[in-house]
Structures are given as structure tokens and as C-alpha cells.
Amino acid sequence: MTAIRPRRSVLYMPGSNARALEKARTLPCDALILDLEDAVAPDVKEAAREAVCAAVRAGGYAPREVVIRVNGLDTPWGEADLAAAAGAAPDAILIPKVSHPDTLVSLGARLRRLGAPERTRVWAMIETPLAILRAEAIASAAHDVDTRLSCLVMGTNDLAKETRARFVPGRAPMLPWLATAILAARAYGLDILDGVYNALSDERSFRAECEAGRDLGFDGKTLIHPNQVAAANETFAPAPDEVEHGRAIIAAFEKPENAAKGAISLDGRMVERLHAEMARRTVALADAIAARG
Ligand SMILES: CC(C)(COP(=O)(O)OP(=O)(O)OC[C@H]1O[C@@H](n2cnc3c(N)ncnc32)[C@H](O)[C@@H]1OP(=O)(O)O)[C@@H](O)C(=O)NCCC(=O)NCCSC(=O)C[C@H](O)C(=O)O
Numbered sequence: 428m429t430a431i432r433p434r435r436s437v438l439y440m441p442g443s444n445a446r447a448l449e450k451a452r453t454l455p456c457d458a459l460i461l462d463l464e465d466a467v468a469p470d471v472k473e474a475a476r477e478a479v480c481a482a483v484r485a486g487g488y489a490p491r492e493v494v495i496r497v498n499g500l501d502t503p504w505g506e507a508d509l510a511a512a513a514g515a516a517p518d519a520i521l522i523p524k525v526s527h528p529d530t531l532v533s534l535g536a537r538l539r540r541l542g543a544p545e546r547t548r549v550w551a552m553i554e555t556p557l558a559i560l561r562a563e564a565i566a567s568a569a570h571d572v573d574t575r576l577s578c579l580v581m582g583t584n585d586l587a588k589e590t591r592a593r594f595v596p597g598r599a600p601m602l603p604w605l606a607t608a609i610l611a612a613r614a615y616g617l618d619i620l621d622g623v624y625n626a627l628s629d630e631r632s633f634r635a636e637c638e639a640g641r642d643l644g645f646d647g648k649t650l651i652h653p654n655q656v657a658a659a660n661e662t663f664a665p666a667p668d669e670v671e672h673g674r675a676i677i678a679a680f681e682k683p684e685n686a687a688k689g690a691i692s693l694d695g696r697m698v699e700r701l702h703a704e705m706a707r708r709t710v711a712l713a714d715a716i717a718a719r720g
Pocket residue numbers: 438439440441446447448450451462465466552554581582583584585586622623627650651652653
């Protein structure tokens with residue numbers, strides 16, 4: 428199994444907000460998205476680019492992953508953002524409004540030419556109607572190693588804008604799109620993150636949306652405020668009883684008497700080797716979270 432990176436809580440912050448860039452070094456989130464796109468007004472795009480790249484170069488964010496969201500590559504700022512972000516060498520560069528796999532083709536080679544180290548990955552926002560309709564084709568870009576694609580990120584605000592779907596409790600209008608994107612991500616071995624929840628002070632409904640996202644299969648949730656980090660960390664971490672049960676499944680299949688068995692009975696339930704595989708992932712994720720301290 429490849430090493431698991433917890434991505435329970437992935438916090439956006441405007442690249443133009445110096446206080447947020449500083450505060451991020453102390454927040455208990457798994458990853459940060461330093462935004463140059465929609466959270467930054469046109470007049471301050473260049474200043475935000477400089478501030479974000481300087482902050483990434485200065486460091487101090489580990490163990491959090493650091494991601495720079497550039498402006499769309501077809502906007503007046505996109506190419507300069509990409510060049511500057513590549514030079515700053517974040518963990519990933521997030522491309523907004525990807526509607527076609529062609530946007531990602533050869534991105535790896537371009538990043539290499541721009542000086543980005545191999546470890547700098549590409550994340551893609553799924554936030555347009557065309558992205559949902561082409562989710563499988565976009566995710567399949569991960570098969571072309573030169574795209575460096577490793578994670579999809581739902582952009583539910585843009586999806587609401589483009590489709591006129593409403594945000595309602597339970598998100599019924601969006602569920603088919605969320606599920607489609609999750610299937611596409613999993614089919615090509617990608618991580619996938621749920622969209623943001625805009626009502627900053629509604630902790631109860633935020634937690635309910637985290638739980639629903641986790642149950643759908645998301646790896647974590649994108650966030651807009653530090654007060655959302657704790658609930659996301661809790662919800663997307665395996666529960667202690669899940670980890671304990673996972674360890675019991677692994678141990679049961681390691682017993683000599685079960686060596687030749689594909690299915691066994693454990694605590695009154697049928698357990699197959701696929702459950703042992705799932706359990707190994709759960710335990711590895713719990714261990715990776717514990718290692719963060
Ligand atoms: C929403 C906010 C504008 C609210 O800001 P503010 O009123 O300043 O909040 P607080 O006074 O409660 O802040 C308390 C302290 O926390 C710091 N803070 C606030 N937000 C962040 C943050 N995101 N990251 C880091 N630190 C943050 C404040 O500086 C205060 O610190 P201190 O001075 O020490 O007390 C604001 O939260 C905000 O800007 N949020 C992020 C907005 C954003 O990035 N939006 C773009 C992404 S959402 C999106 O569009 C996804 C996708 O594309 C889609 O289409 O769906």
C-alpha cells in the first residue's frame with residue numbers, strides 16, 4: 428500500500444490575507460490551499476501571487492501540505508501564477524475550473540520546465556457542468572504520469588452558480604454530481620475532497636455535511652474558516668472502534684488456521700479478505716493521523 432496522507436481538513440485562505448497566511452502555520456489542518464483565484468480581487472492578484480510564493484518559500488507550514496490555487500490558465504493571470512507557483516515548489520498546484528482533460532495534458536512537463544520539483548503534484552477543481560459530464564475523462568488524465576494529477580477537489584459554489592442548484596440540507600440536487608466525481612476519482616486511484624460549507628457559524632449543520640461527505644466516500648473536506656477544522660478532523664478520521672475492529676480483522680486473517688480461507692466468521696459477521704484490505708487502509712490512516720501528534 429502506498430503511504431497515506433491524511434487530507435481530512437483542507438483550509439482555503441485568500442492569498443491577499445497576510446494575517447491568514449501567518450496564522451496558517453499554527454492551525455491543526457492537514458492541508459492549506461493558498462488561493463490566488465476567487466478569494467482574491469483582480470486589483471490585488473499580483474500582490475497576492477508574490478505574497479503566497481514568498482510564504483511558501485519561507486516555509487514553516489509542515490506537516491501540513493501546502494497547495495497554491497492558481498487562476499485559470501485561460502485568464503490574464505493564469506500563466507504567470509503557474510510559473511511563480513512552480514518556482515515556489517508547493518506540495519501541489521490546484522487548477523480551477525478544469526472542464527476538459529486537455530487542460531491537464533503535459534502539465535507535468537511544463538512544471539518541470541518551470542523548475543517545479545517532481546514532488547509538486549497537480550490537483551484539479553471539479554466545479555463546472557462539463558467537468559461533471561467529463562469526470563471520468565478528467566480523472567483518467569492521472570494515467571498519463573506527466574499530468575502529475577493526484578487529487579480532485581469539488582467546487583460546489585461554482586457548481587451552484589453554473590447549474591442554479593440550491594444549497595439545501597442534505598444537498599439532494601448535488602448528490603449525483605458528487606457521487607459521479609467520487610467514482611471517477613476512485614477508478615483512477617485519486618484522492619477527492621468535498622466542497623466548502625459557507626455558513627461559518629452553523630457548526631451543527633457543518634458537522635452533518637462532513638458526515639454525509641465522509642459516508643459518500645470523500646477523503647476530507649475543503650474549509651473556509653479555522654473554526655471548521657476540528658469537526659472535519661474528527662469526522663474524517665477513523666473512529667477508535669473502527670480501528671480496533673480493523674486490527675481484529677487483520678489479526679484473524681494472520682492466524683495459521685485461516686491462511687487458506689477467503690472468508691471467515693468474526694464476532695458473528697462474515698469477513699472476507701477484501702475487508703482485511705479495507706482494514707489495513709483504515710489502520711494505516713489512523714497511524715498516519717497519530718503520527719502527526
Ligand atoms: C470568510 C472570511 C472572510 C471570514 O473572515 P473574518 O471575518 O476575518 O473571520 P474571523 O474574524 O472569524 O477570523 C478569526 C481569525 O481567523 C483567521 N482566519 C479567518 N479565516 C481564515 C482562513 N481561511 N485561513 C486562515 N486564517 C483565517 C483570521 O485572520 C482571524 O485571525 P486572528 O486575527 O488571529 O484572530 C474568511 O474566513 C476567509 O477569507 N475565508 C476563506 C475564503 C476563501 O478562501 N474562499 C475561496 C475558496 S471557497 C471556493 O470558492 C471553493 C470552490 O472554488 C467553489 O467554487 O466552491
